[in-house]
Amino acid sequence: MNSADLPGLDDEVLQSEAWFRSNLRSLVELPTVSPGMSDDREIVAGCHAAREILASVGATAELVGTRGTPTVIGRLRHPDARMRVVVYNHIDVQPADTATWDGGQPFHFAVDPHPERTFLYRGRGATDDKGPALCAVRGAKLAIDRGAKIDVTFVWESEEEVGSPHFTDVLTARHDDLMADAVIVSDTIWPTAEQPAVSTGLRGALHATMRLRTAGKEAHSGLVGGVARNPIKELCQLATAIDASDFWHAGVTAPDEDEIAGFLAAGFDPDYFMHAHDLHHVTTRDPLEMMLRIWTRPTFELHGLGGGYTGRGTKTIVPDAAELKCSFRLVPDQDPMAIGEALLAFVRAANPEVEVTLGGSFRPYRAATTGAVHRAIVDALHATTGRCPVTVREGGSIGAVPMIARELGIPVHFLPLSLPDHGYHAPNEYFDWRQARIGIGSFARVFTTLAR
Numbered sequence: 001m002n003s004a005d006l007p008g009l010d011d012e013v014l015q016s017e018a019w020f021r022s023n024l025r026s027l028v029e030l031p032t033v034s035p036g037m038s039d040d041r042e043i044v045a046g047c048h049a050a051r052e053i054l055a056s057v058g059a060t061a062e063l064v065g066t067r068g069t070p071t072v073i074g075r076l077r078h079p080d081a082r083m084r085v086v087v088y089n090h091i092d093v094q095p096a097d098t099a100t101w102d103g104g105q106p107f108h109f110a111v112d113p114h115p116e117r118t119f120l121y122r123g124r125g126a127t128d129d130k131g132p133a134l135c136a137v138r139g140a141k142l143a144i145d146r147g148a149k150i151d152v153t154f155v156w157e158s159e160e161e162v163g164s165p166h167f168t169d170v171l172t173a174r175h176d177d178l179m180a181d182a183v184i185v186s187d188t189i190w191p192t193a194e195q196p197a198v199s200t201g202l203r204g205a206l207h208a209t210m211r212l213r214t215a216g217k218e219a220h221s222g223l224v225g226g227v228a229r230n231p232i233k234e235l236c237q238l239a240t241a242i243d244a245s246d247f248w249h250a251g252v253t254a255p256d257e258d259e260i261a262g263f264l265a266a267g268f269d270p271d272y273f274m275h276a277h278d279l280h281h282v283t284t285r286d287p288l289e290m291m292l293r294i295w296t297r298p299t300f301e302l303h304g305l306g307g308g309y310t311g312r313g314t315k316t317i318v319p320d321a322a323e324l325k326c327s328f329r330l331v332p333d334q335d336p337m338a339i340g341e342a343l344l345a346f347v348r349a350a351n352p353e354v355e356v357t358l359g360g361s362f363r364p365y366r367a368a369t370t371g372a373v374h375r376a377i378v379d380a381l382h383a384t385t386g387r388c389p390v391t392v393r394e395g396g397s398i399g400a401v402p403m404i405a406r407e408l409g410i411p412v413h414f415l416p417l418s419l420p421d422h423g424y425h426a427p428n429e430y431f432d433w434r435q436a437r438i439g440i441g442s443f444a445r446v447f448t449t450l451a452r
Contacts, residue, residue, distance in 0.1 A: 001403050006146070006445065006448060007393060007396055009142065009146075009444055009445070010441060012142055013142070013437050013440045013441045013444070014437065016138050016437075016440055017022035017045065017118075017119070017433060017436075017437075019138065020131075020134055020135075020138060020433075020436055021111065021119070021121065023053050023134055023324055024109070024121055024126065024130060024131055024134055025092065025109040026049055026051065026053065026433070027046065027049060027053075027125065027130040027134075028107065028109045028121075028123035028124065028125050028126055028130060029107055029108070029109050029123070030042060030045055030046040030049055030107075030126075031047075031093075031106075031107045032046035032047075032091050032092050032093055032125065032158065032400070033092070033093055033094070033095050033096075033097075033122070034092045034093065034094065034095070034159065034160075034162045035068055035069050035092065035158070035159050035162055036162060037095050037162075037211065038095070040069050043069045043091075043092060043158045044069065044070065045175070046091050046092075046158070047063050047069070047070050047072050047091065047156075047158055048063070048072075050072045050091055050156050051063060051072050051074070053134075053137070054072065054074030054137065054154060055074070055250040056138060057076070057138075057140075057141045058076060058141070059074035059075055059076045059154065060074065060075050060077070061073065061074035061075075062074075064169075064170050064173055064174060065167035066159075066164040066167070066169035066213065067166045067169055067397075068158075068159050068165060068169075068313075069092075069158040069166075070158060071155060071156065071157050071158060071167070072091070072154075072155075072156040072168045073153065073154065073155055073156075073170075073174060073177070073178075074137075074153070074154045074156075075151065075152070075153045075154070075177075076140055076141070076144055076151065076152045076153075076154075077151050078144060078148075078149050078150055078151055078451075080149050081149050081150055081151040082149045082150065082163075082449075082451050083149075083150050083151070083181050083182075083450045083451055084150070084151040084152075084153070084180035084181050085150065085151070085152050085153070085178070085180055085181065085182050085183070085184060085447065085450065086152075086153045086154075086155055086178055086180045086183045086184070086410070087128075087136045087140070087152060087153070087154050087155070087183070087184050087185075087186070087443075088155045088157070088183060088184070088185045088187075088365070088400060088401075088404065088412075089129045089132060089136065089154070089155070089156050089157075089185070089186060089187060090129050090156060090157040090158065090159075090160035090161070090187065090400075091125070091130060091155070091156050091157070091158055092158045092160055092161050092162075093125035093128065093130075093161065094124070094128070094161055094425045095125050095268065096124045096427070097427070099429055100427040101427045102427075104122065105428075106124040106427075107123060107124055107127075108123060109121070109122070109123045109126075110122040110123065111426060114432065115434060117432035117434040117435070118432070118433040118434055118436065119432060119433040119438075120430045120431075120432050120433075121430055121431045121432065121433070121436075122429070122430040123251075123427065123429065123430070124429055125429070126422075126429055126430050126431040127418045127419075127422035127424065127429055127430065127431040128187070128418065128422075128424045128425065128429065129160070129186075129187045129425070131417075131418075131431035131435075131436060131439075132186040132187060132417045132418060132431075132439060133154070133156060133186070133310065133349060134436075135186065135417060135436055135439030135440050135443055136154065136184070136439070136443050137154060137442025138440045138443075138444075139376050139439065139440045139441070139442065139444040139445075139446075139447065140152040140154075140443060140444070140447055141447075142213065142440070142444040143443070143444045143447035143448045143451070144447070146444075146448065148447050148448045148451040149304075149381035149451045150446060150447050150448075150450060150451035151180075153177070153180065154176060154180070154324070155170070156344075157170070157400055158259070160187075160398065160400060162360070163360035163361075163399045164399040164400045164403065167399070167400050167403055168403055168407060171403060171404065171407040171408060172407070174191075175407070175408070178408060179408060179410070180408075180410055181373075181410070181450075182372070182373040182410060182411055182412075182413060182417055182450075183404055183405075183410050183411070183412045183413065183452070184377070184408070184412075184413050184414070184446070185401060185412060185413070185414050185415070186397065186414070186415045186416065186417050186439065186443075187398055187418075188202075188394050188396075188398075188414045188415075188416040188417075188418070189416055189418045189419060189420060189422075190416050190417075190418070190419055190420075191266045191267070191268050191291070191392055191395065191420070192212055192266065192267050192268060192269055192272060192419075192420075193272065193419050193420075193421065194267070194386070194387075195266055195267045195387065195389075195390060196203070196381045196382075196385045196387055196388075196389040196390075196416075196438070197266060197390050197391070197392045197416055198300075198374070198377055198378055198381065198387050198389050198391050198392070198414060198415070198416065199297070199367065199391075199392060199393060199414035199416050200259075200366065200367045200368075200369050200392070200393060200395045200414070201331075201332055201364070201365060201366045201367060201393035201394065202364060202365045202393070202394045202396065202397055202398055202401060203295075203298075203329040203330055203331055203364055203394065203395055203396065203397055204329070204331070204332075204334065204336050204361070204362045204363045204364035204365075204397055204402075205327055205328065205329055205360075205361060205362045205391075205397045206327060206328045206330065206336040206339055206340055206358065206359075206361045207325075207326075207327045207358070207359030207360050208325075208326055208327065208340070208343060208356055208357065208359060209323060209324070209325050209326075209356070209357045209359060210223075210235060210238065210252060210324045210347065210354050210355070210356050210357075211321070211322070211323045211324075211354070211355045212234055212235055212318060212321065212322055212323075212351070212353060212354045212355070213231065213321040214229040214230070214231045214233040214320065214321070214353075215228060215229075215318075215320040215321075216320060217320050218308070218309075218317040218318065218319050218320045219317060219318050219320075220317060220318075221316045221317055221318050222314065223360070224317065224318055225318055228318045230306050230318050230319065230428055231307060231319055231320070231321055231322035232305065232308055232319055232322040234354075235305065235307075235322050235323075235324045235354070236256070236305070236353060237339060238324075238347065238351050238354060239302055239324060239326065241346075241350055242300060242326075242343070242346065242347075243300050245346060247339070247345075247346055248298055248300055248328050248330075248339055248342070248343070249298060250334070250338070250339070250342070251333045251334040251335065252297065252298060252331055252333065252334065253331075253332065253333045254296070255292070255296050259391070260278075261286070262390050262391040263291045263292075263295070263354070263390075263392060264269070264347070265390045266289060266291070266390045266392055268287045268288075268290065268291050269287070270285045270287055270290060272280070272288075272421075273290065273419070273420060276419070276420035276421040276423075277420065277426075278426075289397040291392075294343070294395040295306070295392065295393035295394065295395055296331055296393060297331060298328060298329055298330050298331055298334060299328065299329045300326065300327075300328050301326060301327055301328075301329070302325070302326050303322065303325040303326060303327065304323075304324070304325040305322065305323070305324050305325075306322065306323045306324075307319045307321055307322030307323060307377075308322065311335060312449075317373060327359075328343075329395065329397070330364055331364050332364040332365065332366045333341075334364060335363075335380070336361035336362065336363060337361065340358045340361065342354055343356065343358075344358075350382070360399070361397070362397040362399040362402065363402040364397075364402070365398075365401045365402045365405065365412065367411070367412060367413055367414060368411050368413070369391060371411070372450065373411070373413050373446075373450065374413055376445075376446045376449040376450055377389075377413060377414075377415050377442070378451065379441040380415075380441075380443075380445035380446045380449065381415070381438070381442050383441075383442075383445055384438050384441040384442045384445065387437055394414075396424075414441065415439075415442060415446065417435050417439040418431070418436065419432075419435065419444075422435075
């Protein structure tokens with residue numbers, strides 16, 4: 001029997017919509033904005049709600065404290081389990097600017113009918129990552145109720161969006177409880193709306209802030225311009241020099257022909273990509289080049305420049321200080337710490353008065369593309385969608401993934417469910433029932449297959 005031979009499963013999945021909608025509403029309407037960006041009591045309340053959801057399906061559930069905000073751990077046990085799987089998701093979310101959301105209510109859960117996806121579930125956190133988390137829970141419950149001899153442990157972190165700074169506390173405190181045969185993560189994205197995909201790699205990241213003070217106060221540009229140093233101009237010049245340098249390309253390994261063949265089979269559509277992310281212009285429209293740049297090459301990006309006058313109208317001054325926020329996305333085989341040291345050396349040589357503060361960093365990760373778990377995920381997505389998934393990489397980072405692989409020594413696999421148009425980190429975020437249905441059915445099939 002393969003993962004497709006589960007009579008009645010698809011009907012059980014369809015009957016799960018009310019359960020899914022109700023629990024997603026409970027989670028989305030709790031504004032669990034990442035620690036340090038809001039009142040952390042909201043996150044703790046979200047963790048308690050998550051624990052109640054896990055307990056309601058029969059899992060033993062608890063909050064594991066850290067030096068920051070807690071992690072929720074729930075476990076569906078089987079007395080004769082043939083395999084143990086950990087499923088990782090997170091329940092913290094990105095901040096949401098009410099001015100950019102339709103209706104100005106990012107934490108109001110709304111459901112809209114849709115001709116192709118049945119229902120759209122709107123609200124911050126719906127796709128990143130509360131909807132996919134619930135898919136795994138429902139899928140595990142359906143599989144175990146059908147007799148699958150498997151233990152599934154759900155780990156729902158509350159600090160993922162700020163780099164998982166205290167997640168090692170959880171891995172240390174519950175090390176023995178979390179030992180398993182495999183870890184599955186569903187916080188990843190298909191490259192198109194119609195082609196299922198299995199992610200096989202994450203980029204790492206390194207954040208940095210550069211500051212420069214050149215005077216004790218701002219001054220009239222007509223009196224000092226041309227003589228006074230301008231810190232905004234100098235930070236812009238420094239950023240341009242970094243962008244043109246090669247130190248942050250060190251250690252890059254190009255994808256092989258087989259991996260590129262998988263990319264080409266993904267059906268990547270530049271128009272869909274641009275529409276999903278509301279991009280007016282891009283640096284290239286060649287599909288393969290776009291995929292290579294997003295998934296397999298490092299990037300240097302500027303996120304914010306502060307300093308001088310930013311109010312209405314013009315104030316003709318030379319500022320006294322400026323600050324630049326930036327980051328590098330790094331690919332497998334690159335070391336964030338080594339890139340950080342290279343950045344410090346580069347800035348010292350280029351402009352030694354610039355103060356550089358290195359922020360959070362995440363290591364890149366490469367997942368296995370062989371073995372029983374990978375095969376089970378591929379077969380499950382194929383059986384559920386009717387299309388064979390392709391293998392792709394992710395442009396983003398999940399700090400907890402390399403931590404899990406390092407601290408537990410367990411391979412981490414990915415079962416993507418979200419779509420580019422769902423709006424990760426963007427206004428008007430949503431998830432949809434078609435993808436939820438695929439997720440529930442796929443997880444149920446994966447767990448059933450692995451339990452044999």
